[in-house]
Amino acid sequence: MRIRYKPMRLGEIALISEYLAPLAVHPGAFGLKDDAALLTALPASGLVITSDGLTAGVHFFEDDDPGDAAYKALAVNVSDLAAKAARPLAYTLTLALAEAPTGEWAQRFTAGLARAHSKFGIALIGGDTVSARGAWWMSITAFGEACPRGLVPRGGAKPGDLLYVSGTIGDAALGLKLRLHGESFGSLLSAEEREFLRSRYLYPEPRLGLAAALASEASAAMDISDGLALDLSRMCEVSRVSAEIVVSAIPLSDAARTLAAAGADAMQTILTGGDDYEILAAVPPERASGFEAASRKGGVPVTRIGTVSAGAGAPKFRAAGGLELELCSKGFEHFKV
Amino acid sequence: MRIRYKPMRLGEIALISEYLAPLAVHPGAFGLKDDAALLTALPASGLVITSDGLTAGVHFFEDDDPGDAAYKALAVNVSDLAAKAARPLAYTLTLALAEAPTGEWAQRFTAGLARAHSKFGIALIGGDTVSARGAWWMSITAFGEACPRGLVPRGGAKPGDLLYVSGTIGDAALGLKLRLHGESFGSLLSAEEREFLRSRYLYPEPRLGLAAALASEASAAMDISDGLALDLSRMCEVSRVSAEIVVSAIPLSDAARTLAAAGADAMQTILTGGDDYEILAAVPPERASGFEAASRKGGVPVTRIGTVSAGAGAPKFRAAGGLELELCSKGFEHFKV
Numbered sequence: 001m002r003i004r005y006k007p008m009r010l011g012e013i014a015l016i017s018e019y020l021a022p023l024a025v026h027p028g029a030f031g032l033k034d035d036a037a038l039l040t041a042l043p044a045s046g047l048v049i050t051s052d053g054l055t056a057g058v059h060f061f062e063d064d065d066p067g068d069a070a071y072k073a074l075a076v077n078v079s080d081l082a083a084k085a086a087r088p089l090a091y092t093l094t095l096a097l098a099e100a101p102t103g104e105w106a107q108r109f110t111a112g113l114a115r116a117h118s119k120f121g122i123a124l125i126g127g128d129t130v131s132a133r134g135a136w137w138m139s140i141t142a143f144g145e146a147c148p149r150g151l152v153p154r155g156g157a158k159p160g161d162l163l164y165v166s167g168t169i170g171d172a173a174l175g176l177k178l179r180l181h182g183e184s185f186g187s188l189l190s191a192e193e194r195e196f197l198r199s200r201y202l203y204p205e206p207r208l209g210l211a212a213a214l215a216s217e218a219s220a221a222m223d224i225s226d227g228l229a230l231d232l233s234r235m236c237e238v239s240r241v242s243a244e245i246v247v248s249a250i251p252l253s254d255a256a257r258t259l260a261a262a263g264a265d266a267m268q269t270i271l272t273g274g275d276d277y278e279i280l281a282a283v284p285p286e287r288a289s290g291f292e293a294a295s296r297k298g299g300v301p302v303t304r305i306g307t308v309s310a311g312a313g314a315p316k317f318r319a320a321g322g323l324e325l326e327l328c329s330k331g332f333e334h335f336k337v
Numbered sequence: 338m339r340i341r342y343k344p345m346r347l348g349e350i351a352l353i354s355e356y357l358a359p360l361a362v363h364p365g366a367f368g369l370k371d372d373a374a375l376l377t378a379l380p381a382s383g384l385v386i387t388s389d390g391l392t393a394g395v396h397f398f399e400d401d402d403p404g405d406a407a408y409k410a411l412a413v414n415v416s417d418l419a420a421k422a423a424r425p426l427a428y429t430l431t432l433a434l435a436e437a438p439t440g441e442w443a444q445r446f447t448a449g450l451a452r453a454h455s456k457f458g459i460a461l462i463g464g465d466t467v468s469a470r471g472a473w474w475m476s477i478t479a480f481g482e483a484c485p486r487g488l489v490p491r492g493g494a495k496p497g498d499l500l501y502v503s504g505t506i507g508d509a510a511l512g513l514k515l516r517l518h519g520e521s522f523g524s525l526l527s528a529e530e531r532e533f534l535r536s537r538y539l540y541p542e543p544r545l546g547l548a549a550a551l552a553s554e555a556s557a558a559m560d561i562s563d564g565l566a567l568d569l570s571r572m573c574e575v576s577r578v579s580a581e582i583v584v585s586a587i588p589l590s591d592a593a594r595t596l597a598a599a600g601a602d603a604m605q606t607i608l609t610g611g612d613d614y615e616i617l618a619a620v621p622p623e624r625a626s627g628f629e630a631a632s633r634k635g636g637v638p639v640t641r642i643g644t645v646s647a648g649a650g651a652p653k654f655r656a657a658g659g660l661e662l663e664l665c666s667k668g669f670e671h672f673k674v
Contacts, residue, residue: 028383033575034491035417035559036387038483042379046365050373051478053431053467080372094390094431094476130390134471139390139431141478146375154371222372238370 009100012129019106023113026090026123037126039090039143046146048086052077056135061179066105067112068202070138074116076225077142078206079277083223084151085215086144088122088208094139096132120206147215155238156220157282161308163243164291166207166279166300168253169228173273174266175201188262193255200253204277210302213281213294220282227272229327231280232315236308239282243315245306247271247325271317272329282308346437349466356443360450363427363460374463376427376480383483385423389414393472398516403442404449405539407475411453413562414479416543416614420560421488422552423481425459425545431476433469457543484552492575493557494619498645500580501628503544503616503637505590506565510610511603512538525599530592537590541614547639550618550631557619564609566664568617569652573645576619580652582643584608584662608654609666619645 010018021032028038039047054076056062060069074091081088093113101109117123122142157163175197178186186194207223214221220239224231228250236243252260252270259266281302283291288304295302306315317325347355358369365375376384389410393399396413397406415425430450438446454460459479494500512534515522526534544560551558557576561568565587573580589597589607596603618639620628625641632639643652654662 030490030492034421034488036385036421036423036481036488038383038385038488040383040483040487042384046375046377047379047384048373048375049429049463049478049480051429051431051464051476053433053465053476055433055468055470057470058468084371084373086373092386092388092478094388096390096392096474098471126386127388128390128476131392131395132471132474133392133394134435134469137433137469137474139388139465139476141386141388141429143386144373146377150377151371151373151375153367155367 009102010106011100015101015106015129019110020124023110023117024124026125029125032126037092039125043145045148046150048081048084048144048146048151049141050077050080051139051141052080053137053139055137062135066109067115070109070112071116072202072204073138073140074113074120074122075204075206076277077140078120078122078208079204079223079225081142081144082206082208082210083221083279085147085211086151087211088120089143089145090123090125091140091142092125093127094130095127096130096137098132098134098136120208147211149215152214152218152221154220154222154235157235157239157241157308158219158284159241159308159310161219161282161284162288162304163245163306163308164281164283164302164304165224165228165251166210166302168251168256169276169278170256170270170273171197171200171253172204172275173269174256174259176273176275177269188258189255193258196253197255201275204275206277207279207300209298209300210279210295212298213291217287217291217294218281218283222280224276224278224280226274228276228280229271229317235280235282236315240312242309242311242313243306244309245315245317247317247319249303249305251303268327272327346439347443348437352438352443352466356447357461360447360454361461363462366462369463374429376462380482382485383487385418385421385481385483385488386478387414387417388476388478389417390474390476392474399472403446404452407446407449408453409539409541410475410477411450411457411459412541412543413614414477415457415459415545416541416560416562418479418481419543419545419547420558420616422484422548423488424548425457426480426482427460427462428477428479429462430464431467432464433467433474435469435471435473457545484548486552489551489555489558491557491559491572494572494576494578494645495556495621496578496645496647498556498619498621499625499641500582500643500645501618501620501639501641502561502565502588503547503639505588505593506613506615507593507607507610508534508537508590509541509612510606511593511596513610513612514606525595526592530595533590534592538612541612543614544616544637546635546637547616547632549635550628554624554628554631555618555620559617561613561615561617563611565613565617566608566652566654572617572619573652577649579646579648579650580643581646582652582654584654584656586640586642588640605664609664
């Protein structure tokens with residue numbers, strides 16, 4: 001005889017006390033047994049604060065491992081801290097579920113948080129669990145110790161500054177496309193390359209190693225979450241400048257390079273697709289060598305991709321021969337008219 | 338000829354720049370044009386941090402005015418600060434919408450935030466706008482200046498302490514019932530009384546005036562959000578104590594008193610219904626007169642409802658003659674097994 005067990009489901013109190021509280025070892029978290037958290041010994045330089053929400057079916061797939069989704073939720077928040085040259089300290093999590101989770105779900109979810117804690121050096125200090133109506137969602141608010149100058153602003157780019165990006169651009173958007181359109185899209189790639197692109201979408205890598213370089217040398221910085229083209233245009237708009245990008249200089253992974261060589265579509269995806277979580281930085285020319293040296297010291301590859309220019313026009317993407325590339329869309333907006 | 342205009346809908350960028358940014362006047366908000374906010378001149382006593390999420394159809398009605406929902410979202414977060422004797426400073430807001438809002442929706446929503454700003458002395462410093470899949474939702478993280486002792490803990494109640502509540506208990510839960518079950522339920526009440534109960538559900542009043550009394554005199558405090566019975570049992574559990582409540586001492590509004598006199602159901606709702614956002618405090622007997630005086634000075638009525646007792650049993654609710662009242666449920670949990 002085979003007995004089928006109904007998977008055990010957890011109430012709100014059990015989810016918090018059995019699964020989340022053991023992660024909340026920070027003294028200001030009070031074991032998640034109080035109404036609020038307390039941060040003391042606050043940094044004299046200030047506290048950098050960022051909030052990001054993630055919805056199942058929008059920011060990650062409904063059938064993703066909940067631990068991967070939790071890891072990504074923390075990574076995208078920590079990426080904002082990294083872009084501002086802040087050192088991660090703590091975060092609060094609001095978690096909304098449409099139904100009581102199973103113990104297995106809670107175990108996977110908290111395992112993803114734990115992976116992120118040890119990788120990013122950040123601590124859970126509080127939050128809330130509530131009901132969702134529809135897809136499940138998370139909202140995280142992350143706190144970081146500001147660098148001595150406060151934060152590296154988005155709006156500080158000056159004409160003549162050099163524009164740098166970290167890592168390689170477009171992998172996550174190609175990984176998402178690969179996942180959405182199946183194997184046909186990736187038939188040009190090896191199994192390893194397909195796996196590489198998929199993991200770039202699933203596991204963003206906040207560039208915390210760039211903090212010292214940004215803090216001491218950059219005039220402006222932000223993370224690239226909604227696509228290089230859109231986020232660069234945002235930096236330019238706030239800084240009241242424009243920019244010229246040399247498309248051939250944009251650093252690509254081998255997998256992205258293979259796809260870009262095979263057709264123009266991939267290049268559109270690379271320039272306008274989201275989820276890179278690399279850093280875009282503007283650096284005065286006289287600080288370029290210092291920035292590059294500090295980036296190397298931090299273990300983060302950076303590449304110069306263009307220059308900040310005067311004026312208020314949209315940034316220009318120059319292909320070989322100086323021709324301007326026309327982009328079909330600028331990038332990802334959550335709701336458009 | 339009549340022309341029907343399609344209501345203008347706002348993209349994500351317009352919602353932020355035209356409606357939310359004008360509210361973000363705090364210098365650390367950078368006009369919502371950066372990736373993160375910066376809090377400087379941080380309080381030496383520490384920063385009290387609380388997060389609360391609200392989902393349409395769960396925490397408020399889908400057809401509520403979006404400004405009322407926004408006001409409530411801020412009020413429930415500020416209520417946690419008030420319970421910890423913290424002074425509100427700033428907050429971040431994650432707002433998730435299933436479709437692009439109209440200008441009218443955005444106007445109503447931000448008007449509700451603005452009402453809360455001026456009432457609670459709190460400032461918008463950052464956040465995120467994302468897509469919802471299903472009902473729209475908000476998650477707020479609020480920051481307050483800690484009182485000199487840090488925060489008034491939930492877990493500090495000692496046997497012999499007197500238990501106090503602010504205001505009146507159960508009005509919001511009765512207001513919700515009135516709204517759900519229409520006029521029949523409230524036929525015993527005047528129109529003014531019905532309106533009073535409804536507004537107690539819609540507009541929670543964080544008891545910020547109680548901060549000085551809590552900071553100097555209370556051994557434990559929390560806000561009552563999920564019902565007096567459940568929240569008291571939580572305070573007792575964390576404090577490793579029990580409690581005896583004199584049901585006849587629980588302060589009721591005239592409307593609640595009328596309904597309680599008419600049937601036992603209303604009393605169950607009063608003791609176990611959520612959304613009061615009054616304060617529950619434990620006060621050592623020798624500090625009771627100081628607590629009462631400081632509460633009067635803060636303009637917040639408080640009433641003694643019982644005593645903290647030794648032991649680990651569930652709190653007892655004693656009716657007239659000392660009989661223990663049996664509660665059908667303890668209060669509101671977001672997901673139960």
